[in-house]
Amino acid sequence: MLQKFIACSCLFCFSYTLRAQQNQTASLGKVQLNFSLDRDGSPNYSVDYGGKPVVLSSRLGFTLAEDSTFYRGFQVRGVERKSTDTVWQPVWGETREIRDKYVEMTVHLQEAASGKLLDIVFRIFTDGVGFRYVFPRQDGLRYFVVSDELTQFRMAGDHKTFWIPGDYDTNEYPYTTSALSAIDNAALVASSTAIAVRVAPDRYAVQTPLMMKSADGLYINIHEAALVNYPAMQLHMDAATLTLSARLVPDAVGNKAYVHAPFSTPWRTIIVSDKAADILSSKLVLNLNEPSKLATTDWIHPMKFVGIWWEMQTGKGTWSYSDYADSLSASGGLIPSGHHSANTKNVERYIDFAARNHIGGVLVEGWNVGWEDWFGNWKENVFDFVTPYPDFDIRAITAYAAGHGVKLIMHNETSGSATNYDRQMDTAFRFMTAWGYGAVKTGYVGKIIPRGEHHDGQWMVNHYIRVAEKAAQYHVMLDAHEPVRPTGLQRTYPNWMACEAARGNEYNAFADGNAPDHETILPFTRLMGGPMDYTPGIFRIRGYSSVPGRQVHTTLAKQLALYVTMYSPLQMAADLPENYEAHSDAFQFIRDVPVDWDDTKVLEAEPGDYLTIARKEKGAANWYLGAITDENARTMNVALSFLDKGRKYKAVVYKDGAGADWKQNPESYAIETLTVDSQSKLVVKLAPGGGAAVSIVAL
Ligand code: NOJ
Numbered sequence: 001m002l003q004k005f006i007a008c009s010c011l012f013c014f015s016y017t018l019r020a021q022q023n024q025t026a027s028l029g030k031v032q033l034n035f036s037l038d039r040d041g042s043p044n045y046s047v048d049y050g051g052k053p054v055v056l057s058s059r060l061g062f063t064l065a066e067d068s069t070f071y072r073g074f075q076v077r078g079v080e081r082k083s084t085d086t087v088w089q090p091v092w093g094e095t096r097e098i099r100d101k102y103v104e105m106t107v108h109l110q111e112a113a114s115g116k117l118l119d120i121v122f123r124i125f126t127d128g129v130g131f132r133y134v135f136p137r138q139d140g141l142r143y144f145v146v147s148d149e150l151t152q153f154r155m156a157g158d159h160k161t162f163w164i165p166g167d168y169d170t171n172e173y174p175y176t177t178s179a180l181s182a183i184d185n186a187a188l189v190a191s192s193t194a195i196a197v198r199v200a201p202d203r204y205a206v207q208t209p210l211m212m213k214s215a216d217g218l219y220i221n222i223h224e225a226a227l228v229n230y231p232a233m234q235l236h237m238d239a240a241t242l243t244l245s246a247r248l249v250p251d252a253v254g255n256k257a258y259v260h261a262p263f264s265t266p267w268r269t270i271i272v273s274d275k276a277a278d279i280l281s282s283k284l285v286l287n288l289n290e291p292s293k294l295a296t297t298d299w300i301h302p303m304k305f306v307g308i309w310w311e312m313q314t315g316k317g318t319w320s321y322s323d324y325a326d327s328l329s330a331s332g333g334l335i336p337s338g339h340h341s342a343n344t345k346n347v348e349r350y351i352d353f354a355a356r357n358h359i360g361g362v363l364v365e366g367w368n369v370g371w372e373d374w375f376g377n378w379k380e381n382v383f384d385f386v387t388p389y390p391d392f393d394i395r396a397i398t399a400y401a402a403g404h405g406v407k408l409i410m411h412n413e414t415s416g417s418a419t420n421y422d423r424q425m426d427t428a429f430r431f432m433t434a435w436g437y438g439a440v441k442t443g444y445v446g447k448i449i450p451r452g453e454h455h456d457g458q459w460m461v462n463h464y465i466r467v468a469e470k471a472a473q474y475h476v477m478l479d480a481h482e483p484v485r486p487t488g489l490q491r492t493y494p495n496w497m498a499c500e501a502a503r504g505n506e507y508n509a510f511a512d513g514n515a516p517d518h519e520t521i522l523p524f525t526r527l528m529g530g531p532m533d534y535t536p537g538i539f540r541i542r543g544y545s546s547v548p549g550r551q552v553h554t555t556l557a558k559q560l561a562l563y564v565t566m567y568s569p570l571q572m573a574a575d576l577p578e579n580y581e582a583h584s585d586a587f588q589f590i591r592d593v594p595v596d597w598d599d600t601k602v603l604e605a606e607p608g609d610y611l612t613i614a615r616k617e618k619g620a621a622n623w624y625l626g627a628i629t630d631e632n633a634r635t636m637n638v639a640l641s642f643l644d645k646g647r648k649y650k651a652v653v654y655k656d657g658a659g660a661d662w663k664q665n666p667e668s669y670a671i672e673t674l675t676v677d678s679q680s681k682l683v684v685k686l687a688p689g690g691g692a693a694v695s696i697v698a699l
């Protein structure tokens with residue numbers, strides 16, 4: 001009898017333990033993560049913030065080519081927990097120190113029928129949750145193909161959402177603000193003919209970072225961190241259930257990922273707060289990335305740059321040397337068009353301008369042969385990355401730049417031919433080292449080669465990282481245009497300073513441009529993954545284009561504010577030198593504003609509406625403030641309590657002039673000088689589509 005009782009109670013204990021293990025909770029501050037295993041053994045999770053549901057119970061798991069039900073029939077083998085609270089210093093960034101505090105819970109699962117293992121690691125931060133799948137080393141699952149990842153995010157309401165289409169090849173769409181249930185990208189994709197390559201087969205798919213606001217005031221951001229050796233995750237919206245489901249970008253034959261265990265997927269991230277400012281201040285994505293892999297970083301120098309660029313974007317000059325791809329002169333050379341921008345004299349003009357204004361770099365696009373038919377032909381071998389056009393005297397230019405203390409920035413446009421770039425990469429970087437280039441801007445305009453691959457698929461994700469690693473080997477800083485959107489890998493590769501991967505200022509040059517709310521949305525979406533090379537600083541807001549009505553959709557003062565609100569450690573002053581010289585008083589802000597910061601305070605924020613950010617210069621007592629608004633005028637009203645107590649500062653306020661307006665009167669600005677301290681308030685009127693920039697220099 002006693003034996004029977006002991007056996008029974010052991011059984012009870014065992015099944016109780018099993019059941020207890022099937023439901024797990026972990027929390028930090030207001031954030032709570034719940035894990036559960038359904039009756040059919042499928043893993044689920046949910047997230048709450050301060051008792052409010054953020055993600056309702058949502059599925060986890062996969063279909064694999066070799067196991068189509070790797071999402072059910074699991075048992076919990078064990079659960080591990082730990083917590084961490086550390087501080088680390090980024091090589092550059094928005095703050096000098098970053099706190100990494102989290103509670104980690106790893107759920108070890110085993111598929112009962114096959115014995116295959118899968119771990120799910122959850123990290124709970126005070127501002128959200130990250131989780132990833134880990135495939136441990138195991139005999140039953142070594143090399144395998146991911147057919148689909150089934151991760152879902154079942155939202156608790158029909159939130160206001162800021163989205164671009166989930167396109168396999170581009171992030172360069174304008175944002176739509178709508179209810180979750182109204183997501184439908186078909187019309188936007190069809191009409192976005194200015195975007196070179198569009199592949200968006202699912203009209204209900206959106207890109208991440210996806211920003212949402214709930215009716216009860218929660219701000220929710222979904223993205224991913226540490227995207228390595230895996231395709232990008234886009235999200236399919238099911239309006240009936242308000243469920244966002246992972247959609248991995250496929251490869252040329254329709255598979256999603258090729259995996260060799262042990263393997264960890266990227267982290268899926270959910271950042272949440274009841275304050276919009278907290279979303280922008282979150283370091284969750286960076287914290288989920290690995291520390292720097294670089295042996296040394298003392299060669300990495302954040303800087304501003306000007307470039308031979310806007311004049312081609314606006315049609316004043318060309319990248320190509322000749323107007324003909326195939327006709328040659330009698331001597332067999334290209335026939336010069338006479339409007340090639342990257343000629344020695346013009347480059348020296350930009351170097352002079354940079355040197356005069358303490359701007360560290362000069363980017364030169366269109367310097368190398370190949371631009372006559374560079375794009376649109378899906379041609380593999382376009383550029384060799386080392387052969388200058390005849391009017392670009394690299395020896396003279398290098399000497400001139402060195403003599404003026406200016407660094408040249410290399411331009412390697414691949415026209416999407418990653419295979420060609422891969423083959424030439426060592427040659428290209430050796431060439432940069434030989435000629436003293438400290439940074440490179442890459443580009444991937446066009447359909448990808450290997451043909452059938454996409455900009456955001458696993459193959460290309462690995463290619464961008466290969467480039468970052470190669471650049472690091474040669475001590476070159478990297479700014480990638482048209483790559484997959486960033487996921488915090490700038491922590492691991494701090495020489496990978498910036499990416500485009502969004503609709504930049506350039507769309508104001510060659511297309512209908514960016515709506516006045518565009519720059520109030522980008523920090524909550526694309527920039528959640530990392531810095532953006534937005535190319536701010538256009539001063540000539542109208543009259544630069546031959547297309548009637550084409551103009552930048554901001555005031556001039558707002559262009560200045562973007563140097564603070566749109567963070568990048570490689571930051572361009574994008575307009576022509578003559579347009580800066582015409583407004584040298586306003587240009588003073590661009591001369592002064594730093595690109596590396598000790599601290600950042602988000603003072604006012606509402607996605608799609610407005611943004612005010614103050615940043616403290618690295619290693620100095622000075623602060624710089626940027627405020628922007630959408631199409632509506634507003635009054636910025638902030639307390640300067642972040643200034644050192646008892647210290648006086650000279651504040652120079654660059655603001656919209658009386659009657660300024662992005663459409664009718666965009667170039668009107670006023671400059672005012674004040675003395676301020678930590679007791680002061682700053683109240684500045686922002687015009688419709690306007691902004692203000694303030695330098696606050698310690699006296
Ligand atoms: C698109 C890039 O975004 C732009 O900055 C560059 O000038 C062109 N491609 C040419 O490479």
Ligand code: CA
Pocket residue numbers: 172481482500504
């Ligand atoms: Ca682009």
